[in-house]
Amino acid sequence: MFTLKEWRRLQVIPSDHAKLFIFQVRQKREPMNNMDYAKGYWNPYVAGIALGLVLTFTFYVMGTGLGASGAIARTAAVAAHNVSPEAIEKQAYFKEFYREGADHPFVDWTVIEVVGVFLGGLISVLLSKRFSVVVGKGPTAGVGLRLFMAFFGGIIAGVGTRFAMGCTSGQALSGGATMVVGSWVFMMAVFAAAFGAAYFVRKEWS
Amino acid sequence: MGPLLYTGAISYETSLWLAFPIGLMFGFVLEKAGFGDSRNLTSIFYFRDMRVLRVMFSALVTAMIGLIALSYAGLFDYSVLVEESLMKSYFWPQLVGGVIFGLGFVIGGYCPGTAIVGAASGKIDSIVFLLGMVVGIWVFAFGWPIWGWFYKSSDIGRITLWQYFGTSRDAMALAILVMALCAFVLAKLGEKWAPYDK
Numbered sequence: 001m002f003t004l005k006e007w008r009r010l011q012v013i014p015s016d017h018a019k020l021f022i023f024q025v026r027q028k029r030e031p032m033n034n035m036d037y038a039k040g041y042w043n044p045y046v047a048g049i050a051l052g053l054v055l056t057f058t059f060y061v062m063g064t065g066l067g068a069s070g071a072i073a074r075t076a077a078v079a080a081h082n083v084s085p086e087a088i089e090k091q092a093y094f095k096e097f098y099r100e101g102a103d104h105p106f107v108d109w110t111v112i113e114v115v116g117v118f119l120g121g122l123i124s125v126l127l128s129k130r131f132s133v134v135v136g137k138g139p140t141a142g143v144g145l146r147l148f149m150a151f152f153g154g155i156i157a158g159v160g161t162r163f164a165m166g167c168t169s170g171q172a173l174s175g176g177a178t179m180v181v182g183s184w185v186f187m188m189a190v191f192a193a194a195f196g197a198a199y200f201v202r203k204e205w206s
Numbered sequence: 207m208g209p210l211l212y213t214g215a216i217s218y219e220t221s222l223w224l225a226f227p228i229g230l231m232f233g234f235v236l237e238k239a240g241f242g243d244s245r246n247l248t249s250i251f252y253f254r255d256m257r258v259l260r261v262m263f264s265a266l267v268t269a270m271i272g273l274i275a276l277s278y279a280g281l282f283d284y285s286v287l288v289e290e291s292l293m294k295s296y297f298w299p300q301l302v303g304g305v306i307f308g309l310g311f312v313i314g315g316y317c318p319g320t321a322i323v324g325a326a327s328g329k330i331d332s333i334v335f336l337l338g339m340v341v342g343i344w345v346f347a348f349g350w351p352i353w354g355w356f357y358k359s360s361d362i363g364r365i366t367l368w369q370y371f372g373t374s375r376d377a378m379a380l381a382i383l384v385m386a387l388c389a390f391v392l393a394k395l396g397e398k399w400a401p402y403d404k
Contacts, residue, residue, distance in 0.1 A: 035245075035249070035254065035255065037243055037245050038240060038243075038245070038246055038249070038255055038257070041238060041239060041240035041257075042238045042239060042240075044239065044240075044257045044260035044261045044264070045260055045261075045264050047235060047238055047240075048239070048260060048261040048262065048263070048264025048265040048268065049264055049265070049268050051232075051235045051236070051239065051261065051264075051265035052265040052266070052272060053268060053269075053272065054228065054231045054232055054235055055265060055268075055272075056269045056276070057228070057231075058228050059208070059209060059269065059287070060208040060210065060273075060276060061208065061209065061210045061211065061221065061228070062209060062210075062221060062224075062291075063208075063209030063211055063212045063286055063287060063290070063291035064209075064291050064293075065269075066228070066232055066319075068317070068318040068319035068322065069318040069339075071318075072318055072336065072339050072340060072343065075340060076339075076340040076344055076347070077343075077347075079340060080344060080347075091347060091350075092347070092354055093346065093347040093350050093354070093357075094347050107222070109221060109225045110225075112225035112226050112229065113225040113226070113232065114229060114322055115226065115229060116225065116226045116227065116228065116229020116230040116231075116232065117229045117230075117232050117236070117322050117323065118229075118233060118322050118323070118325065118326050119229075119230055119233065120229060120230035120231060120234035120236075120237070120323075121233035121234065121236060121242055121322065121323035121325075121326035121327065122233075122327075123233075123234060124233070124234045124238055125242060125326055125327045125328075130237075130242075130327060131328050132327075132328050133330065134328065134330065135329070135330045135331050136243050136244040136245050136315065136329050137244070137245070137331065146315075147330070147331060149313050149314065149315070150244075150314050150315060150316075150332070150334040151314075151335070151337065151338040151341075152313060152314070152338065153312070153314020153315060153316075153335060153338065154314045154334065154335040154336065154337065154338020154339040154340075154341070154342060155310070155338045155339070155341050155342035155345060156306055156307075156309050156314070156342060157306075157309075157310025157311060157314050157316075157317065157318070157335075157338075157342060158310070158339035158340065158342020158343045158345070158346065159306055159310075159342045159343075159346045160304070160306030160307025160308075160309070160310050160342075161303070161307060161318065161339075161342075161343075162303070162342075162343060162346040163299045163300070163303030163306065163346075163353075163357065164299065164300045164303025164307055165293070165296070165300070165358075166293070167307065167318045167319065168262075168311075168317040168318070169232075169317075169319045170293075171293070171300070172262065172266075173262065173265060173266060173269075174269075175292075175293055176270075177265075177269035177273070178269075178270070178287055178292055178366070179270065179366045179367040179368060179375075179378055179379070179382070180292055180293055180295060180367075181295045181297075181362065181366065181367055181370050182294070182296055182297065182300040182362070182365075183293065183300075184367060185295070185300050185301050185304065186300045186301070186303065186304040186307075187304070188304070189300070189301050189302075189303075189304025189305045189307075189308060190305075190307050190311060191308065192305070192308065193304065193305040193306075193307075193312075194308040194309070194311050194312040197308070197309050197312050197313070198248075198251035198252060198312050201312060201313055202252065202402055204315075205245070205248050205249070205252060205315075206252070206402065206403075
C-alpha cells in the first residue's frame, strides 16, 4: 500500500487542485450553478440522434445492438484465469467463457467494440483538447471519498450487470430501442433506484 | 437486406472486423455527448442537467424509428429481430439487476461504457470504477452458490412491449415517441425545480 507521503501526493493532483480552486472561488458568488465541466459538448439532442444512428447501423449489420459490460465480465474472467486456469474453467459462472474448443474470451464482438469505444473516446477528447487527469466529483467533495465511492459503486454496478445481463448500452439503449420487455423493466428499475438513492450520496456530487 | 449477419450477407469473421469501427463511432459520440465525465452523468439525478435523459431518449427513439423506417424501405427484415436476434427477457433478475445497477450508477458515477470513455479522457475515478466492476463480477461469480438459481430465472422469452400489450409494433413505437417528447418537456421543468440547489 501507500506510505503517508505518497497518499498525500495522490490526493493533490496538480490539475485537479487548480480546478478545485477555481470552483471554490466562483462558488462564493453563484453556488452550484457553475458547471464549467458541462460546457463544450454537443447539444444533447444532436448527440442523441448521432448515437441513435450508430445504434441503427449496428442493428442493420449485426441484428443486435451495442454493449459494454460483457467486455468487462470477460476481462474479469481472463484476469482470474491467469491466477488459476483450471478452477476458472470449471467455475459455475466463468465456465461459459471457456467452453470446449471456443476462442479466447477476448475474441468477441463486444470486446473488440469496447477497444473501439476507448479509442473513439480518446480521439474525441484529444480533438476537443479536453484530456486532463482529474477526479470527477462535486466541487466540495473530498478526493478520497469520491475514489472510495467510485470503487464501491463499481462493485455494485458490476454485480447488477450480471443479473440484468447487460448495462445501459446493451439493455437500456439497445433493448429499449427494439422494445424488449426485460430491457424496459431494467431501465425503469435503474432510474428509479438511482433517483431514490441520489439523496443519500448528494455530498459526493455537490 | 439487413441484418447483414443474419441474412448471410456477411460472415461472423467480417462482423468481428466491423466491431472496431462501430466501437470507434460509439466512443466518439459518447465523449461528444459529455459522457466521459461522471458529473455530467450524475447531474440528472440532482435535476441540475438532464443531459443523460435527453441523449438517451433521443438515441433510443432515433434507432427505434430508424429500424422501422429501414424495414418499410425494404432494407431491413424486422422479423429476424423478433424471432431470432432480440435479447430474451428475464423479469425478476432484470428488475433486481436494474435496482442494483442503478445504485452502482449513482454511487460510482458511471456506467460501464461511459467509464471506458472516462478512462480515455484521463478521469481517475472512472479507472477506479472499472476496477470495482471487475471485483463486482468476481463477487457475482463466486457468490454463485447463493444466487446462481436466480440468474436466468423467470424466463419470459423473446418478447417485445407490443406483443406484451397486444398492440402493433408501430402503435407501440408511436406511444414511446410521445412518452419521450413528454420526458423532454419534464426534463426542462426538472432543471427549473432543481431541489438540491436551493
